[in-house]
Structure formats: structure tokens, C-alpha cells
Amino acid sequence: MKKFLSLILVGLMSVPFMVSAEELRVGVEGAYPPFSYKDASGEMLGFDIDIAHALCDEMGVKCTLVEQDWDGMIPALISRRFDIIVASMSVTEERKRRVDFSDKYYNTPARLVVRKGSGIRGTKEGLSGKRVGVQRGATHQCYAEKFFTDSAVKLYGTQEEVFLDLAAGRIDAQLSDAVQAEEGFLSTPSGKDFEFLPGNQYDLGCHGVGAGVALRKGNDGLRTRLNKAIKAIRANGIYKKINDKYFGFDVYGD
Amino acid sequence: MEERSWVEWFEQASTNDWPLDVWLILLHWELFAMGLLNTILLVSLSLFFGGILAVVLALVRTYRLPVLSEFVWLLTYVERGSPLLVQLYLIYYGLSQFVFVRESILWVILGNAWWCALIAFSLNTAAYTSEIIRGGIKSIPRGEIEAAKACGMSVWSQLRSVILPRGFRYALPAYGNEVIFMIHSSAVVSTITVIDILGAGRTLNGKYYVVYEGFLMAALLYIVVIFITTKFMKGWERRWLDFLVR
Known part of the structure; x- marks a missing residue:
């Protein structure tokens, strides 16, 4: 009897530890195709989503996706609504003051998109007096407010809303990730009258070194495991498989 | 040790040590003033x-003007039956989907987020x-209106001197409650790029990736605005409803 009771006790004690070790809640966005979007049935799809699942499989943990609007992403991580963010979040100095990051898992440039034949040039002077749309809380907000100081910078909750207003003509230009703009807008019917301006817009202070997995500060164990998992999926071909599903080139960068 | 002015001390402490970065909020006072x-x-x-x-809609309904009254009933039903955010999105993102709207003269107004918000809120x-x-x-006690009729007042003077006042x-x-609700609901404009009080807070949060600073300052400003509005409405009630206060 005593043995039986102690067995139950041991069993009860181990349950919470097993659950916390096995489960990881992942913050994702769902409005940033092709990195993160929802299909008609509301299921989450995209590069970020696949990478999140691949990293969890590699680390041997069970992942639950939690949907979160972009501008509340870091606050939600800090207030423990989820444990990591896999949402194309660039690693920047300003963000590093609030959260920790893994190594990058991809890096793509930022470019300006305008209406074809608009004659706009992608410089401070060229955009003077123009309305430039960016996603609120994105690295592009930092960049636009830093460099396009003579323009009216408009802030949106999601990147999809930026494209809606660009198509509607409420803004003259928009700044965002080049791959996302190509796949999520320019290659779609609503983006057919629009084009990239030549050249990348890059600032180390604003854009950082690429997109990484964000986690709360002081979680070095988890960070090491994430870095290992990123290396592992790069090496074992899983990353390439996911990459080729969405892109014609390697988005990891150099 | 080097001498530091209290401003520098304040900036350092606020940025590095305090749980809430007050300095950051003060630095962006213009943003909040605009909001x-x-x-x-x-x-x-x-x-x-x-x-x-x-006032016009209320009179149409009160006098049960044929056809118009049903139309106004439908309008108030739809407006009160759906969230303001949905109405705002329908006007802002919905109407802009149609090319003929974008090419019409209406676009001067509908192309602008501020005016879209004004239309949605006014309706x-x-x-x-x-x-x-x-x-x-x-x-209004029936007797008062009957008395006005008995005095031989025209419909217009009944309205002007009895019914409306x-x-x-x-x-x-x-x-008074509706005014307070309107101030609260106005926060939804921050979703369509207008920098209102909440928009200012969200811009600050978005720029520095902070959690509370923008929202707390926004809440504080709303409280101040509501406080002043409540005082004003109370004063108005005291002037107009003096006969009820005993």
C-alpha cells in the first residue's frame, strides 16, 4: 500500500514537469504571406509556420501556435502569452533591449513598392511630400521615420492593410520585405499595376541581421537549443525542403 | 565622480532602471498632444x-412620416446593431475596393482616413x-402638447417652444452617456492610420517595442478627457434640469 501511494505521489509530481518540458507556445502572425497566412478554412500556413514546426520537431517538443497581431507581438511574449516568436521578426538592437533572439533563420532585403509609372524615386528627396505606408512596429517603421523625414509616414496594423491602401491610392509608396511584397502583393492580381523601386533600403540599426526566433530574456538554455535546431535543419535538408516550397532561391541569405 | 544634472539622472534612471520609461513618454509629448x-x-x-x-431622424420617427420613417428605422437598426469598428472598416476598406468610387469625386473625402472616420462616427x-x-x-406629458395645440400653436411653434426644448x-x-461612449469608441480610428490618443500610444509602443508606456499614457489622457467631459455634462444638466433637482 505504501509503495502504491508513493508511486502515485511520484507520478503526480512528475506530471507538471513533463508538461512544461514538452510544450512550447509559439507566437505567430497569420497576415504576412507567404511567411505566415491563413487558408480559407482558417488554418495557419507559411514559411514561418513550417519553420516553427520543424524547429519544435528537431528539439523534440510539442508546439502550440498562438495567433497574435504584429504590434502586440513583443508585449505578448513578455507577458507570457507564448514562449517564443516565429514571425519573421528581425533581430535589432532596440528589440534586443526587450527580448533575446536566436541566430537568424532567414534574411531578405527591404524594398519600396510604388504604382507603375509614378516617377517616384526611392530617396528622401524623391519621397518628399509623399505618403509612405509601413507596418506599425516593423523594422520598416524605424527606417521610414529615420530616413523619409519629409514624407507622411502612415502606420498600419498588418502588412495586408498596407497593400490594400497602396492599391486604393491612399499612400504613394510602401516599404516592406522584398520577398513578402513580391509573393504577397506584386504577383497577385491586385498588385499588377505596381512595381519595386530599384535598390534595397538597408540600415543595420533598423533592420538588423535578419529574422530570428525571439524569446524572453534569461532563457539561455532554450536559446542554445533553438540555435542548434536551426543549424540542424539547415544541415539535414529540412530547411531546404521548406524553402523550396515557397521560394525559388535560398532566403537564408549569406 | 562626475557631476550630473538631474535631467541626465532622470533620463538614465528612466531608460535603464525603472519598470516604466517615463522619459520616453515625455520625449514624445508632441505625439500625444497630436493624438x-x-x-x-x-x-x-x-x-x-x-x-x-x-434631431431630423428623431422627428421623422416621432411623426411617423411614411416611407422615410421605415428607412430611418432600418438605418438606426443597422447602425446600432453592428460594431463601430465594422462600420468603419466597411467605409474605409470596403468602399475603396470599387474602382468607380476611387475615380469619383467622392474619393477626395473617402480617400482620407480622417474623413472616413468622421462619416462613420457621425452616422x-x-x-x-x-x-x-x-x-x-x-x-413629455401629453397634456403639455395638447395645451400647445389648444393655444392654436402651429406645428413649427409647437416644435420650437414645447416639444424640442x-x-x-x-x-x-x-x-451624457452617449458622449462618453463616443469618446471611448473613437479609439477604433487608430486602426485606420489616424493618430488619435490610442494611435499615439501604439506608435510609441511600435517604435520602441515597449509594453505599457504607450497604453498607460493613452489611458491617462482618456481619463482626463472623460473627467472634464463628465463635469461639463453635469453642469449642463444642472442648468437644464434644475426643475427636477430638489
Whole structure:
């Protein structure tokens, strides 16, 4: 009897530890195709989503996706609504003051998109007096407010809303990730009258070194495991498989 | 040790040590001032245009004008039956989907987020206020209106000297609530790029990836605005409803 009771006790004690070790809640966005979007049935799809699942499989943990609007992403991580963010979040100095990051898992440039034949040039002077749309809380907000100081910078909750207003003509230009703009807008019917301006817009202070997995500060164990998992999926071909599903080139960068 | 002015000390402590970065908020006082101004302007103008429309709608319903009355009923039903955010999105993102809207003269107004918000808010508050005024008119003792008729007053003078002044007085306490609700609901404009009080807070949060600073400052500003508005409405009630206060 005593043995039986102690067995139950041991069993009860181990349950919470097993659950916390096995489960990881992942913050994702769902409005940033092709990195993160929802299909008609509301299921989450995209590069970020696949990478999140691949990293969890590699680390041997069970992942639950939690949907979160972009501008509340870091606050939600800090207030423990989820444990990591896999949402194309660039690693920047300003963000590093609030959260920790893994190594990058991809890096793509930022470019300006305008209406074809608009004659706009992608410089401070060229955009003077123009309305430039960016996603609120994105690295592009930092960049636009830093460099396009003579323009009216408009802030949106999601990147999809930026494209809606660009198509509607409420803004003259928009700044965002080049791959996302190509796949999520320019290659779609609503983006057919629009084009990239030549050249990348890059600032180390604003854009950082690429997109990484964000986690709360002081979680070095988890960070090491994430870095290992990123290396592992790069090496074992899983990353390439996911990459080729969405892109014609390697988005990891150099 | 080097001498430091208290301003430098404040900046250092606020940025590095305090749980809440007060310095960051003070640094962006202009952003919040702009937000405050936008909220006040937007709400006052909506209440003004919505108020005028509400009186007309209330009279159409009170006098049961044929066809028009049913139309107004439908309008108030839809406006009161759906969230303001949905109405705002329908006007802002919905109408801009149609090429003929974008190419029409209407686009001068609909192309601008601020004006879209003004239209959505005015219609919304007009719907609620018209029901409040209608209720106020209904509360007038029948005898007063019959007395006005017996005196041989025309419909116009009945309205001007009896029905509207008495109806407004009965409607005032409920209207005070509507004004407060309108100030609260106005926060939805921050979703369509207008920098109102909440928009200012979200911009700050977005720029520095902070959690509380923007929202707390926004909440504080809303509380101040609501406090002043409540005082004002109370004063108005005291002037108009003196005969009820005993």
C-alpha cells in the first residue's frame, strides 16, 4: 500500500514537469504571406509556420501556435502569452533591449513598392511630400521615420492593410520585405499595376541581421537549443525542403 | 565622480532602471498632444454633425412620416446593431475596393482616413442619439402638447417652444452617456492610420517595442478627457434640469 501511494505521489509530481518540458507556445502572425497566412478554412500556413514546426520537431517538443497581431507581438511574449516568436521578426538592437533572439533563420532585403509609372524615386528627396505606408512596429517603421523625414509616414496594423491602401491610392509608396511584397502583393492580381523601386533600403540599426526566433530574456538554455535546431535543419535538408516550397532561391541569405 | 544634472539622472534612471520609461513618454509629448487634438476634434465634430442629423431622424420617427420613417428605422437598426469598428472598416476598406468610387469625386473625402472616420462616427452617434431624443420627446406629458395645440400653436411653434426644448431636457442624462461612449469608441480610428490618443500610444509602443508606456499614457489622457467631459455634462444638466433637482 505504501509503495502504491508513493508511486502515485511520484507520478503526480512528475506530471507538471513533463508538461512544461514538452510544450512550447509559439507566437505567430497569420497576415504576412507567404511567411505566415491563413487558408480559407482558417488554418495557419507559411514559411514561418513550417519553420516553427520543424524547429519544435528537431528539439523534440510539442508546439502550440498562438495567433497574435504584429504590434502586440513583443508585449505578448513578455507577458507570457507564448514562449517564443516565429514571425519573421528581425533581430535589432532596440528589440534586443526587450527580448533575446536566436541566430537568424532567414534574411531578405527591404524594398519600396510604388504604382507603375509614378516617377517616384526611392530617396528622401524623391519621397518628399509623399505618403509612405509601413507596418506599425516593423523594422520598416524605424527606417521610414529615420530616413523619409519629409514624407507622411502612415502606420498600419498588418502588412495586408498596407497593400490594400497602396492599391486604393491612399499612400504613394510602401516599404516592406522584398520577398513578402513580391509573393504577397506584386504577383497577385491586385498588385499588377505596381512595381519595386530599384535598390534595397538597408540600415543595420533598423533592420538588423535578419529574422530570428525571439524569446524572453534569461532563457539561455532554450536559446542554445533553438540555435542548434536551426543549424540542424539547415544541415539535414529540412530547411531546404521548406524553402523550396515557397521560394525559388535560398532566403537564408549569406 | 562626475557631476550630473538631474535631467541626465532622470533620463538614465528612466531608460535603464525603472519598470516604466517615463522619459520616453515625455520625449514624445508632441505625439500625444497630436493624438489628444485628433481625438477631441474627431469626437466633437462627429457629435456636432451627428447631433443635427439625430434631431431630423428623431422627428421623422416621432411623426411617423411614411416611407422615410421605415428607412430611418432600418438605418438606426443597422447602425446600432453592428460594431463601430465594422462600420468603419466597411467605409474605409470596403468602399475603396470599387474602382468607380476611387475615380469619383467622392474619393477626395473617402480617400482620407480622417474623413472616413468622421462619416462613420457621425452616422453612428446620429443613430443612437436619435433614439435618445425620440425617447425624450415621448417622455413629455401629453397634456403639455395638447395645451400647445389648444393655444392654436402651429406645428413649427409647437416644435420650437414645447416639444424640442422639453424633449432635449428629458434626453440630456442619456445623451451624457452617449458622449462618453463616443469618446471611448473613437479609439477604433487608430486602426485606420489616424493618430488619435490610442494611435499615439501604439506608435510609441511600435517604435520602441515597449509594453505599457504607450497604453498607460493613452489611458491617462482618456481619463482626463472623460473627467472634464463628465463635469461639463453635469453642469449642463444642472442648468437644464434644475426643475427636477430638489
